[in-house]
Amino acid sequence: MPQGDAPRAAAASRARYRRIVRFATGVMLATWWFEVVLPRIGFARVAERGRTARLRRISARFRVLAIDLGGLMIKVGQFLSSRLDVLPPEVTSELEQLQDEVPAVPFAEIKALAESELGVPLHRAYAWFDETPVAAASLGQAHRAQLSDDDESIAGFREVVVKVQRPGIDEVVEVDLAALRTIADRLSRVGFVARRVDVPALVEEFAATSREEIDYLHEGVNAERFGELFSDGVRVAAPTVVWERTTPRVLTLSDVTAIKLNDVDGLRAAGIDPAEVAQTFAEVMFEQLFGAGFFHADPHPGNVFVTPHAPDAAGRTWTLTFIDFGMMGHVPPELRAGLRRIVIAVAARDGKGLVAGIQQIGVLLPSADTTELERALTELFARFGGLGFGELQDVDPREFQAFADEFGEAMRELPVQLPENFLLITRAVSLTSGVCSALDPGFNVWHAVEPFAQRLLREESRGALTDAAKSVFSYAKTIVGLPVRIDQVAARIDRGELAVDTPEIGRRLDRLENLLRLVIAAIVFAAMVVGGALLWGAVPWLAATLVVASVVPLGFALSGLARRSGRRGGRPVHRVRRTTAQR
Template sequence: MADVGNTRARYRRILRFAGRYMVQAWWYELFLPRLGFGALAARGRARRLQTIARRFHVLAVQYGGLMIKVGQFLSSRLDVLPPEITKELEGLQDEVPPVAFPAIRTLAEAELGVPLGRAFEWVDENPVAAASLGQAHRARLTQADAAETGFADVVIKVQRPGIEAIVDVDLAALRRVAAWLSRVKVVRDHVDLPALLEEFAYTSRQEIDYLHEAQNAERFAADFAGDPRVGVPDVAWERTTRRVLTLEDVTAIKINDVDGLRAAGIDPGHVAIEFADVMFDQLFSNGFFHADPHPGNVFVTPVERGAGEGGKAWKLTFIDFGMMGEVPDGLRHGLQQLVIAVASRNSAKMIESIRAVGVLLPSADTNELERAMTALFARFGGMGFAELQKVDPREFRAFATEFGDVVRSLPFQLPENFLLIIRAVSLTSGMCSSLDPEFNVWDAVEPYADRLLRDERGNVVQAFAREAASTAAVVARLPRRLDDMITRAEDGRLVADAPKLEQRLRRLERMGRRAVSAVLFAALLISGAVLRAEDLFVGTVLMVGSVIPLLHTLFAGFAGRQGPGD
């Protein structure tokens, strides 16, 4: 990595790289087409874009810092960059050499306030992992700390020295590049670069705050408390600061180590199904998800059970909670509807869901997209990864080109947090396919969508039950209230206000009718459900017929409330 003190040279190098290829893009994409050489410029476009991405890859590995994060970030921006670039960058990993241990020791001791020899029984000087923002070393807690935390073996994650200054320099350079690009109309009309950069800056600053990561780990653990499928390392808070994070060592079989899984008696295909299900729970149920579930961040941990419990089992253990995403309630409901639409191959509902989550702008004409989605489901719906590999590449390429042209012609954008959702889903899909080439994502999506539908129906039933209970309570109190009113009339204590009395009588009458409808709905629904097992037709007719009294129960009286005086 470049010398931390040489920040000015780093800043200039990044700007030179960006400026060079911006000029090249202007020459080929704007100037030559105006001279009538558009076909010539288009002929070498794919090769030029691949060259740019390859050279950026080299720059990122050489400089480290945020440059690698930029590559990973851009590789997910399918709405911004062409596939020639995203494909080249999607394999970019933290390919930087480790920092010498003396520098790591100095930073860790300054943060912890004590020598490492007093903070830990021992620390392995060879890193277990080195990344662009920090690196990790195995260690063991002292006996006193181990007794307090309940575990002894730990992994210490330490920031790379000077990384905050490097992040500041990189962000300054990127803001300058974004300002240049924002002056280009074709870019300005399709991409809000300043907002995109601030989204990236926010994510990056969170990732170098280890106190924030520790809190993420505890929140993730709370979401899966009591769930035997998921494990999370505990935090040693006494040995954790903003720049040093100490976690329980939970190293086990890497999730993509197929040979290791089989040697432990674990079926990789079962791991793929479980992993997909756990990720779906994070995205569509919990609303808080691991946005970087690559192979280095997920282990399969064998768990010994008693003889009466089925012998050996396993769980998925997640680490590295620096990059986490949140899905607001409204967006999560939209995503649930999208999953249901995909599972049912319903193109119209899928497009409606995409619009609801804010991806498609209101002005989008979706007729062509719906036609393309219908064709997509008809031709490739239900196919797994292995089946898709058997499709004629020419057919697949032609369809992808046509479908891509339709998508690119639409005004769409990714709402906040959607970038991390796409990243998580892409990594999950790739991981499952690597574990089991026969893995079919439809097999994972369909039962999950079915579960979402059941939950959705359950919520509707619960809402109705609350309404019915409220109505029943009023009806139950009605005879007593009428008796009290008659008694007061006999005693001469009844004061009549004709308009209000008539109004209340009308309301009581409506409540009575709604109560009868509620009872009728329950009777038809329950009898239909019971008879359906014996006589499908009669049971179905009764259940469908129950909708009429249900609608009356829920909506009767609305018109009356709008009248004057109500």
């Protein structure tokens, strides 16, 4: 950096930091005045009457600020727009208009950074490089290019897209994070905020995600892992990383540009049904979230293409192609178990089960009173549970608003905490839902969830059956061994190695042995019936086989009981006989 530029850069950073903190402080003071002071001095109606307009005005001001500053502020606005649980709709609806599109960096600056990173002139690194960016975002921008002949022979393709970081974005990110930490620290000192959400922890998770997003080597690794897990060439595809032309600030990928996910007219022109795309997109995202536990956390329409192709072996004529793997989420096993429980509860319209799942993943503190939330969710499922997004348009807006307000109040009154990566999960789910409803106004999220929930339920049933079978065989192994032990005891008595004082011991041992055989038959019968019941919805043929075969152990048990009822004999009476040592 030339002498004299450093002081100017430092001054610009300080000015940026102060601008962000000043805006946030003004919002906090305004909120304190209207929501705390005025109600206490008898002007609650005044505060209530102007709340909607005030919130919209503040949100619009922040949107202008974010567009002007760029950097992480746009990411912050996008994140806040998905927080329907803690922010009123007046705020989220305004911030939804915030797109990750900013003015492009002059090509001379992009060229200088790329050449510095790659270590060679741009015309040697690529056979052709388009000076006009395909897209310009807050953290970087993308250009089309062509690989050199040597690189093409290695990669197997020529057309690529090159992502180049915005010059100086590292410093901008650190300044923004410092400002956000200051704001979080101030908010954590406000009682009603601290009781409901751990703001500093939220900022730290956001910071970790942001740092990963500006490391293009990390994004390249994510792209390869995503391709290995999900790219089957039938439903899902991913670009190939050109590692020879990739550094922490430059990422070169195969060009997979196609029809944008939300381009309904383009899809129809290509003979592709948007409703089918919506259904497949939802299924693919659910599988990432609740199956593999590794998911694309930023699946907005600019990051997913629909790629037409000739009919493949499965008869499919298009593939979902994901790009931009800077923001990926990981779901730990314990969190995945809770999310699976939530999916099953949603499919079953089970409000109480849904709250239990929310508690299991750790969003609600153990001390939280969830009575009102359970009631709100139960009523929500009862009224809207079977409706698609298109049908919701026919519902009286006042009725829907009443339910939304009730649910929002129930959530905002509860003490919440955010498990690791949970923010990314909520973002992915909200984006998926919005994209699918835009593609298909009649999209019904219940129909998308139910098949996946049924699969999860089958997996849970198989797990429960396996556990039950292990327990049954463990008990059965012990019980099966008892008759042998009984015979051993009787033999020792016959040899005079044990002293017995009752002539009834033989008959009792005989009865016990037969009774144990009947118990074994009963256990096997019960295990087969229970197993059949668990598998009835998942594997009907196997379930039917188990139920029919259970007749065999049942018949043995019943015939044994019949023999016992008519039986009169027993073992010969074993008289007392002392061993030599006893004499």
